[in-house]
Amino acid sequence: MNDKNPYLGNEMLNVTNLNIAFHNQEDNSWLQAVQDISFKIEPGKILGIVGESGSGKSVTSFSIMRLHDPANSKISGEITFNEINLLDVSATTMRSYRGNRIAMIFQEPMTSLNPVFTCGFQVLEAIVLHQKLDKKTAKQMTLALFKEVQLPRPDYIFDSYPHQLSGGQKQRVMIAMALSCNPELLIADEPTTALDVTVQKTILELLLKIRKERHMAMIFISHDLGVISEIADDIAVMYNGQIVEQGPSSAIFKDAQHPYTKGLLACRPAPERLLKKLPVVADFLSGNSAVNSAHLEKSNTYTPEEITTRRSSLYNQPPLLEVRNLCTWFPIKKGFFGTAKSFVKAVDDVSFDVFPGETLGLVGESGCGKTTLGRSLLRLTEPSSGTILFNKVPILDLGGSAMQSIRKDVQLIFQDPYSALNPRMTIGNALLEPLAVHGIFDSISDRKEHIIGLLKKVDLKADHFNRYPHEFSGGQRQRIVIARALALQPKFIICDESVSALDVSVQAQVLNLLRDLQQEFGLTYIFISHDLAVVKHISDRMIVMNRGKIEESGFPEDIYHNPQTAYTKKLIAAIPGAQRINL
DSSP states (O other), X not given: OOTTOTXXXXXXXXXXXXXXXXXXXXXXEEEEEEEEEXXXXXXXXXXXXXXXXXXXXXXXXXXXXXXXXXXXXEEEEEXXXXXXXXXXXXXXXXXXXXXXXXXXXXXXXXXXSOTTSOHHHHHHXXXXXXXXXXXXXXXXXXXXXXXXXTOSSHHHHHTOOGGGSOHHHHHHHHHHHHHTTOOSEEEEXXXXXXXXXXXXXXXXXXXXXXXXXXXXEEEEEESOHHXXXXXXXXXXXXXXXXXXXXXXXXXXXXXXXXXXXXXXXXXXXXXXXOBSSOOOHHHHHTOOHHHHTGGGSGGGBOOHHHHHHHHHHHHSSOOSEEEEEEEEEEEEEEOTTSOEEEEEEXXXXXXXXXXXXXXXXXXXXXXXXXXXXXXXXXXXXXXSEEEEEETTEEGGGOOHHHHHHHHHHEEEEOSOHHHHSOTTSOHHHHHHHHHHHTTOSSSHHHHHHHHHHHHHHTTOOGGGGGOOGGGSOHHHHHHHHXXXXXXXXXXXEEEESTTTTSOHHHHHHHHHHHHHHHHHHTOEEEEEESOHHHHHHHOSEEEEEETTEXXXXXXXXXXXXXXXXXXXXXXXXXXXXXXXXXX
């Protein structure tokens, strides 16, 4: 036994002095991704591994499953599962462990499920492969698993293809597949990152229920300590390929020791606090004790007088956007002559105003109509009826060229920055393109100077101008699409889930950036998100949407402390870690 590992005992999994490196073919070097980490998991316990993208947490989980290509990776140390070192067993033996005794739920269920096979067949296939059962028995087990993971209408789900299911349903299918062989250890790699907070909550509750019933050990990987707080018994915090802090969950949240852990705890919007700026991890890693405690200082908290002054200036002026009785319906059933007989009412009789310089938050689950509403305002999706006035101009009456002029003043930041950027176009050309379309600036040199200035505004560098989207991190790509939205010097920006896929630390940076840009350029925002904590932090007013309608609206603190509907109460209850993280 290795005396460097303080966690030796009667554990199910014992990782000791694990090192992982990957070969860089460009310069024939080796990149150290994980460095000398050790942790253990006891039967029936849940270990949460938390860290930002690139910290090494997923790389670690893949090594437990032996999923790395041995030709391009070096792994040393010990991964002992029930006293067997998995790094020493043959590939054939490892296949008998993988999916059978150790199972994994991957981050994105849509890419993990084969789109050409039904969901039931894919789970049935895993059962037949590992348990050598006939298809009839395997189908019965699959339906029982679908029922166990609380999927509605198991028979229907069995015959459905992945694209026919919601994100939460696909994730439940992946959980059923992982459970199909009754594993002793389940590894869940960011299983809730892309989900609404309400769906996320049900998935976490489901995993806890399954753990209790099956007495199954689990590794739960996330970038969000709030999510980890809901499920983990013990926590390992990873940074730059190393574990910088680990211990019982209660101890980590009560008295975190490492600056990186303190930064992760502080950077997520907490609904009980009303901060001007969110702390970022870099503040805590700087070693400056004054900066480390800045998020607690009164100077970073809005006073009642400041709030009253801002609201007075915002709401004693004419609205910039006026929406009245807006409907966007999609026909789903037509009669014999092609006449629509029934509709999906994505936006159903919605009315509201947005004032210059304001941030109006729009919150609700997937399918509530918030994204369709945002697209309808720009006529990217044509509304069915209603009125939209922008600067008193009725935009539903405008023709193509007049509407294009309006779109110069109203920009949209999409949810997925990578799909919003052309992978074959440099960042500079992607940002120059709208300037050329709208004839802004007389020369290419003037346009380039303007774009480089915008890149610097969003904390990017001038030499990023000639790089391609794949060369940037998720947070950097989000900054790029923000710069593109600013290129035409708009008055109004619709942010559609613009931080939902980001690490919480990067999310804090982008939220701070949006607020800084608003103050500098006098921007007006509609900020769309499923996360009520994020919307409450950044918004002057909030609208809660459900099934195409407005459930309630008002000032953020009023909605949070005194919600009027059961739906809003459900959104508040789903905020991860709200009761455990009190900074």
